[in-house]
Every structure is written in structure tokens, then in C-alpha cells.
Amino acid sequence: MDIGFIGLGAMGRPMAANLVRAGHTVRVWNRSPGPAEALAEIGATPVREAADAFAGDAVITMLADDAALRAVVLGGRLLEGAPPGLVHVSMSTISVALARELTEAHRARGVAYVAAPVFGRPDMAAAARLNIVVAGDGAAIDRVQPVLDALGQKTWRFGEEPYRANVAKLAGNFMLVAAIEAMAEAAAMGERNAVSAASLLELLTTAVFTAPVYQSYGAAIAARRYEPAGFKLALGLKDVRLALAAADAGGAPMPVASLVHDNLLEAVARGDGERDLAALGDVALRRAGLDGAR
Ligand code: NAP
Numbered sequence: 001m002d003i004g005f006i007g008l009g010a011m012g013r014p015m016a017a018n019l020v021r022a023g024h025t026v027r028v029w030n031r032s033p034g035p036a037e038a039l040a041e042i043g044a045t046p047v048r049e050a051a052d053a054f055a056g057d058a059v060i061t062m063l064a065d066d067a068a069l070r071a072v073v074l075g076g077r078l079l080e081g082a083p084p085g086l087v088h089v090s091m092s093t094i095s096v097a098l099a100r101e102l103t104e105a106h107r108a109r110g111v112a113y114v115a116a117p118v119f120g121r122p123d124m125a126a127a128a129r130l131n132i133v134v135a136g137d138g139a140a141i142d143r144v145q146p147v148l149d150a151l152g153q154k155t156w157r158f159g160e161e162p163y164r165a166n167v168a169k170l171a172g173n174f175m176l177v178a179a180i181e182a183m184a185e186a187a188a189m190g191e192r193n194a195v196s197a198a199s200l201l202e203l204l205t206t207a208v209f210t211a212p213v214y215q216s217y218g219a220a221i222a223a224r225r226y227e228p229a230g231f232k233l234a235l236g237l238k239d240v241r242l243a244l245a246a247a248d249a250g251g252a253p254m255p256v257a258s259l260v261h262d263n264l265l266e267a268v269a270r271g272d273g274e275r276d277l278a279a280l281g282d283v284a285l286r287r288a289g290l291d292g293a294r
Helices: 011-021 035-040 064-074 098-107 124-125 137-153 161-193 197-208 214-225 233-248 255-269 277-285
Strands: 002-004 025-028 058-061 087-090 112-115 130-134 152-157
Touching: 002 011, 011 025, 011 124, 011 137, 025 035, 058 064, 058 137, 064 098, 087 098, 098 112, 098 161, 098 233, 112 130, 112 137, 112 161, 130 137, 130 161, 137 152, 137 197, 152 161, 161 197, 161 214, 161 233, 161 255, 161 277, 197 214, 214 277, 233 255, 233 277, 255 277
Parallel strands: 002 025, 002 058, 058 087, 087 112, 130 152
Antiparallel strands: none
């Protein structure tokens, strides 16, 4: 297929590379030019304007947040120039409100809009092992299914209304930060009672909480290893904000999300925004008087 790819950050770079390797024609655009030039070495075609990527059979956006998607797609008036039949696969983690707004904007211009946020860090993206939550018009999803298959291990369909995929993604990321907070508080309690965080988290993530999320973040918390950032803490804060906004709009209290939101703010205020999300664990550890990150 002829695919445009917009947003070549930690996630977008390996995803675009996998599309090239799967035999698709891939035009790539990024705000800063370096990542697009690097992908040219494996056969992608860098384009100068985002509008040149917003063309072909499908275009994927994998931008940081609402502001980035707004600036590039709406600010850049990309919908106005979209060719007939193009499917926009929107894979960033964005707000439910923006997902609804984009759905309407695409409908008004006759462009198919599919929401497809993902679970999995950059290493999973590189291995084409993402779990992709997808929602939108069924026929449009069918058309881009080969693209999704080249990016992930499984596509989870959440119906015809795109925003529902974003709701599911935000719920998952809320549970992720809650898990990190829980492990960090347990580790702090252990350390203050002569049980090392490493042995405690190894036990708990092997015997009881065996999900990959617990194991990978548990190991990072125990080692207080927050660099390089696979998933930036600032993006985790963004996701909790979005979950709280959806909770507010839907009338569902999320007291744990409110607490973790403040802890993430504290981490950002201390300069940890560009570190890995695992650095959230340092908030609980520091409060227990334990040393800073290694
Ligand atoms: P990232 O490494 O920070 O990359 C962000 C991308 O957005 C870059 O291409 C950046 O361009 C671009 N961007 C930011 N602001 C922009 C603006 N105003 N205008 C144009 N482009 C802009 O983020 P990432 O980790 O790849 O994450 C991308 C999305 O996937 C996010 O929504 C994130 O929440 C979600 N996600 C991430 C993970 C993960 O583990 N990393 C997992 C699942 C989902 P520049 O290169 O020019 O800065």
C-alpha cells in the first residue's frame, strides 16, 4: 500500500521502519528532519511538507499529544487537500474530546478517520508486537488492516465510534501509572524495613503480578534506572490528565488518578519529565528518605 507516516518519535520511527520492511511504499514526515532522513536509508521517502504525507491509501499520525495533532492536521489544513479514499489512522494517545472533534472534521471533509492508539513501548513497536485498539468505520478499518498487521501482534476492535478506542487506551495508561505508583510505595516500605526493593519486586512480579508491565517497570524502579526514556514521564502525565478529563466528562470519580497526577507533577517539577515514566517511582522512594536515581 501507499502510506504516509507523520511523527517519527520514539514510537513512530520503528513503526514506519516496519511498514517499509513489510513492503509498503512509505512517505515520512517529521517536524525536525533528522528522523525522516535516517529512515531514507532503509527505503522510506522523506517529504518536505506534512501535506505530502497526508496522501495515498492511508496516512498514520503518531504525534506526541493533542497540541501536536491539532497543529499538524487542523492547523496545516491537511483535510482540505486529502485525496479521495484516504484513511487517516490516528495512533497517538489523545483526548477523547479531540478524537470526537477530529471525527466530525473528517466526516465534514469526507475523509475516513480511524482511531488506533497502541499498547507497547518502543521495543514492542520495533518487534511489530504492539496491541492496537481500533475504532471507526468497519470498511475503513478493513482497508487498513494489512497496515495494522505490519505494526502489531493483535488488533482489538472497539466499534464504529473512534473515540471509544481512545477511552480504552486512557484507561490502560491510568492502570499503568497506578501500577508504577503501587510498586514504588511497596518498594519504599520494603527498603525502610530492611527488605531490598530488588528482591521484593523480583518476588512480586514473578510470583504474583506476572504481567510484562509489572516486570519491566518493576525492574526499572528497583534499579532506579530511568534513562534512556522509552516512554517519557511527561507523556504519562499527559495521559493521566486525559483520563481525568474523560472521567470528569463521563461523571466517574478516579481518586487514584488524581493522586498519581500530583505525583507526576512533582516529578516533572524536579526535572524528570524527559526521563522514563518509571521515574514516577522515585517520588515515593524520595519521600521515604531513600537516595535519588542511579
Ligand atoms: P516522542 O518520542 O516524544 O515523539 C513525539 C513526536 O511528536 C515527534 O515526532 C515530535 O517531533 C512530534 N511533535 C511533538 N510536538 C509537535 C508539534 N507541535 N508539531 C509537530 N510535531 C510535533 O513520543 P513517542 O514516545 O513516540 O509517543 C508518540 C505517541 O504515542 C504519544 O501520543 C504517546 O503518548 C504514545 N505512546 C507512546 C508509547 C511509548 O512507550 N513511548 C507507548 C504507547 C503510546 P520532533 O521530533 O520534531 O520533536
